[in-house]
Amino acid sequence: xxxxxxxxxxxxxxxxxxxxxxxxxxxxxxxxxxxxxxxxxxxxxxxxxxxxxxxxxxxxxxxxxxxxxxxxxxxxxxxxxxxxxxxxxxxxxxxxxxxxxxxxxxxxxxxxxxxxxxxxxxxxxxxxxxxxxxxxxxxxxxxxxxxxxxxxxxxxxxxxxxxxxxxxxxxxxxxxxxxxxxxxxxxxxxxxxxxxxxxxxxxxxxxxxxxxxxxxxxxxxxxxxxxxxxxxxxxxxxxxxxxxxxxxxxxxxxxxxxxxxxxxxxxxxxxxxxxxxxxxxxxxxxxxx
Amino acid sequence: xxxxxxxxxxxxxxxxxxxxxxxxxxxxxxxxxxxxxxxxxxxxxxxxxxxxxxxxxxxxxxxxxxxxxxxxxxxxxxxxxxxxxxxxxxxxxxxxxxxxxxxxxxxxxxxxxxxxxxxxxxxxxxxxxxxxxxxxxxxxxxxxxxxxxxxxxxxxxxxxxxxxxxxxxxxxxxxxxxxxxxxxxxxxxxxxxxxxxxxxxxxxxxxxxxxxxxxxxxxxxxxxxxxxxxxxxxxxxxxxxxx
Numbered sequence: 001x002x003x004x005x006x007x008x009x010x011x012x013x014x015x016x017x018x019x020x021x022x023x024x025x026x027x028x029x030x031x032x033x034x035x036x037x038x039x040x041x042x043x044x045x046x047x048x049x050x051x052x053x054x055x056x057x058x059x060x061x062x063x064x065x066x067x068x069x070x071x072x073x074x075x076x077x078x079x080x081x082x083x084x085x086x087x088x089x090x091x092x093x094x095x096x097x098x099x100x101x102x103x104x105x106x107x108x109x110x111x112x113x114x115x116x117x118x119x120x121x122x123x124x125x126x127x128x129x130x131x132x133x134x135x136x137x138x139x140x141x142x143x144x145x146x147x148x149x150x151x152x153x154x155x156x157x158x159x160x161x162x163x164x165x166x167x168x169x170x171x172x173x174x175x176x177x178x179x180x181x182x183x184x185x186x187x188x189x190x191x192x193x194x195x196x197x198x199x200x201x202x203x204x205x206x207x208x209x210x211x212x213x214x215x216x217x218x219x220x221x222x223x224x225x226x227x228x229x230x231x232x233x234x235x236x237x238x239x240x241x242x243x244x245x246x247x248x249x250x251x252x253x254x255x256x257x258x259x260x261x262x263x264x265x266x267x268x269x270x271x272x273x274x275x276x277x278x279x280x281x282x283x284x285x286x287x288x289x
Numbered sequence: 290x291x292x293x294x295x296x297x298x299x300x301x302x303x304x305x306x307x308x309x310x311x312x313x314x315x316x317x318x319x320x321x322x323x324x325x326x327x328x329x330x331x332x333x334x335x336x337x338x339x340x341x342x343x344x345x346x347x348x349x350x351x352x353x354x355x356x357x358x359x360x361x362x363x364x365x366x367x368x369x370x371x372x373x374x375x376x377x378x379x380x381x382x383x384x385x386x387x388x389x390x391x392x393x394x395x396x397x398x399x400x401x402x403x404x405x406x407x408x409x410x411x412x413x414x415x416x417x418x419x420x421x422x423x424x425x426x427x428x429x430x431x432x433x434x435x436x437x438x439x440x441x442x443x444x445x446x447x448x449x450x451x452x453x454x455x456x457x458x459x460x461x462x463x464x465x466x467x468x469x470x471x472x473x474x475x476x477x478x479x480x481x482x483x484x485x486x487x488x489x490x491x492x493x494x495x496x497x498x499x500x501x502x503x504x505x506x507x508x509x510x511x512x513x514x515x516x517x518x519x520x521x522x523x524x525x526x527x528x529x530x531x532x
Contacts, residue, residue, distance in 0.1 A: 102371070107368040107371050108303065110327055113327075150294070222326065
C-alpha cells in the first residue's frame with residue numbers, strides 16, 4: 001500500500017470508469033479520493049479496483065452521509081463501516097462535512113445547512129470527537145455549499161470553523177468552490193473568508209465547477225460537481241497558494257463525467273498552479289465582479 | 290441549531306407542501322426558492338439511487354412513470370442508510386401492491402431480479418468451491434456433505450418469462466410475446482468479479498436446493514446420472530462456498 005504522505009499535488013474523485021487509465025499510469029495523479037459510503041458494501045469489483053489502485057496511490061476517504069450536524073445519535077453501523085474501511089485501506093486523509101443529512105432515522109441524501117451558533121458548535125464538537133475516537137485519528141471537516149442562512153445563526157461560517165478546530169483538534173478540507181458559492185448566495189467576501197481561516201489546519205482542498213440559477217432579481221450559484229473547475233475558483237486557488245502554499249487538491253467531478261483526458265488536464269492545471277501560482281485575468285471574473 | 294428547527298427542516302424537505310419560512314433569515318419569497326434547492330436535491334438523490342439500481346424497471350415503465358412511481362415509493366419507504374446502493378429492498382413488494390400496476394405482475398419480479406443483482410454486486414468475497422483444484426475422490430467426498438450457497442447467490446422462480454424480459458432490455462434478444470409467455474427461473478450471482486444473470490432449468494434448480502442437504506446429491510446423481518452435466522455447470526459457475 002502506498003504510504004506516501006500528502007503535502008501537495010493533485011488528485012481526482014475516483015470512478016470505476018477511470019480504473020484502466022489510472023492503473024496504466026498511476027503517476028498521472030498524486031492521489032485519489034472516494035466517497036466512503038460507496039464502499040460500504042463488503043466485496044466485489046469496487047473493492048478489487050480500490051485495493052489495486054491503493055497499491056500505487058495515496059487515498060483520501062470522503063464521507064458524505066454521517067450527518068455530523070444532525071441530532072439523531074451518530075449511526076453506530078455507519079461509524080463501524082467507516083472504521084473498517086479505514087482499517088482496510090489506511091487512507092492518508094479522512095473527511096466529512098459541516099452539515100447534516102439525516103433525521104429521525106431517515107437519510108435525506110443531501111448536505112443540509114446548519115445554524116452557526118453555540119448550541120450547534122457544542123453538539124458538532126462532541127460528535128466530531130466521537131468520530132475521531134472511533135477512528136483513532138483526526139478528521140477533516142469540509143465547508144459546505146449553502147443556499148440560505150438560517151435565522152438562528154449568530155456567527156459567521158469561518159468563525160464557526162475556527163472554533164470547531166480549536167475545540168476538537170480536527171483539520172479542515174477547504175472547498176474553494178463551496179466557499180465562492182456560499183459567499184455569493186449568502187453574502188460575505190471570499191477574500192476575508194480566506195484570510196480568517198486557520199490555514200495551518202487546512203490539509204486538503206477541493207476544486208469544482210458550478211452553475212448559475214436565476215432567482216428573483218439575481219442569481220444563485222449551485223454547486224453541481226458536473227463541470228470543469230470554474231475560472232473564479234482557479235483564481236481563488238491561486239490566491240490561496242500565494243497565501244498558504246500547496247495542499248493536496250482534488251478535482252471534484254461527480255456527475256456528467258468527462259473522458260479521462262479532460263479530467264487529467266484539470267489535474268495538470270492544479271499541479272502547474274502549485275508550481276507557479278499565476279492566474280491571468282479572465283473574462284468570467286470581470287463579468288461577475 | 291435546535292432539534293426542533295432541524296426536525297421542521299427535515300419534514301419540509303421530505304414532504305412537498307410546507308416551507309418553514311420562519312427558519313430563514315431572508316424574505317419569504319427568496320427563502321422558498323432557496324429552500325426548494327434542498328428539497329429538489331433530496332428528491333433527486335433518492336430517485337437517482339433507485340434509477341441506478343433498477344435500470345430495466347425504468348426502461349419498461351418509461352422514465353416519467355418511473356420518476357412518479359419513485360416519488361410515491363420514497364414517501365412510504367425513505368432510505369434509512371447513507372449507503373444508497375442499499376436503497377430499494379422494499380421496491381418489489383411495493384410494486385406488487387401498487388394497484389395501477391396490478392395487471393403487470395411481472396414488474397415486481399423484474400424489481401426482485403435487479404435488487405438481487407445489486408446485492409450480488411456488493412456481496413462479500415468469500416472463497417468458493419472450485420472443481421479445478423480437486424481430484425475426483427475429494428470432490429465426491431465434498432458432494433456428500435451439505436453445500437452452502439455463495440452469499441451473492443439468489444434463485445428467483447417466476448410465473449413469467451423473467452429472464453427473457455430482462456435480457457430483452459440488454460439489447461440483442463426479442464422480448465417474449467403472448468405466444469411464448471412461460472414461467473422461468475433465474476439465477477443471479479457473482480462469478481469471481483463478474484455479475485451474472487442466467488436462466489436456470491428445473492433440474493439445476495432442484496440440484497441447487499438438494500445440494501444444501503447432507504447426502505442428497507450422491508443419491509440424486511445415482512438415480513439420475515444424466516444430471517451430472519448440470520451439476521458440473523453449477524460447480525463451474527462457482528455458486529457454492531468452499532467450506
